[in-house]
Amino acid sequence: MSDMSSFVAAAALIADPARGLILTALLDGRALPAGELAYAAGITAQTASSHLAKLLDGGLLAVETEGRHRYYRLAGGHVAEALERLSGIHAAGPVRRRALGRQGRELRFCRCCYDHLAGQVGVAVTRGLQERGYLEPAPEKRFAVTPAGRAWFAGIGLDVDAVRPTRRGLARQCLDWTERSHHLAGPLGVELLHVLCARGWLRRRPASRAVEVTPRGRAELQQHLGVEESSPLAA
Template structure:
């Protein structure tokens, strides 16, 4: 008896190029129709339907039905974590590569990793929090939040002691697949991303995983964390 049957199944499903593109397209946590996923993967609607059926059966996707329409999303944060972790495996950078498209540059700078901030900006924010002693790396790929950090988050409008720890704790280190450094994830990372959007510092794209920093956001990030516009 194979003690890990689901591992081989999940690996097989993710390994297909078209399926991997559709999965990565859903890393912002939003639900999307089959047609949009088919377009992103460069395949026909019929082929996309077949792939989506397999991903559903394999437990990587969930589906919502609204009238005659079906919308697909990742089955949960554990799928997003697996995808980001796998994407970080491999050479740090190719020896030669084509120039990045505008969309690729935007995603590399700042994007949603399912429910928290990722990309260059996510890593920069996390680094600034550590440099100021607001986050402290801990065992098990977690971050501890010392009193100074709790006070800083509270001043921003986020009460750390009211958050419910997840399976991996309150604050988790998530390896960014483009920057190869850690970003803040877990319940604290989720709420920080939500708060920065609510304050108007960040704006999420409606069509991609890209995140933009508003002028107000740059002012706030400079004041709070010493981050300059780029």
């Protein structure tokens, strides 16, 4: 299959509204059974089965079998990145938009982008890391970790040297589709989210991409990185 025909096939799969909802439900990196994905997409189990088969064949999903149960997840971070980038494409010029509901405000404030931190908090954390000289922009949309950055990450329990980079590097710049700025992705971004949750600064919500910033987390993020954004939910 040529690059162009592969692009067209993937675009056609994503363009279907039900399949789009299925893919969106998996953006937080979890693996979900067909029943939950059918519910998320508002379709029957039989219809979901057909859509899941097409997404598997198209390379957008992977499946894991546990006993009699099958769990579906995105085929990888490259699929999540593509979906996030597509979500940020809008028509030029002024566009009338509905006001965000509670769930939309939660996701914009702080969420998972597949397996790393995104939203207003994710962008603010990344900005703080750069302003303090812990991260520096690098070629090919990457971040370089400075010696001061390695020391800071070690101070919160993250050994940068123990994180295995992928072929795309250790730390990657990911364009946040709601904030139009970059947040930290790649293996370092994955480990940072894990550590911040383990330290009780953040809390991932079950069955949601939304991430909560705990009271302790607000204080620590402000002290360490100057993150002062208040939750839009407080308004």
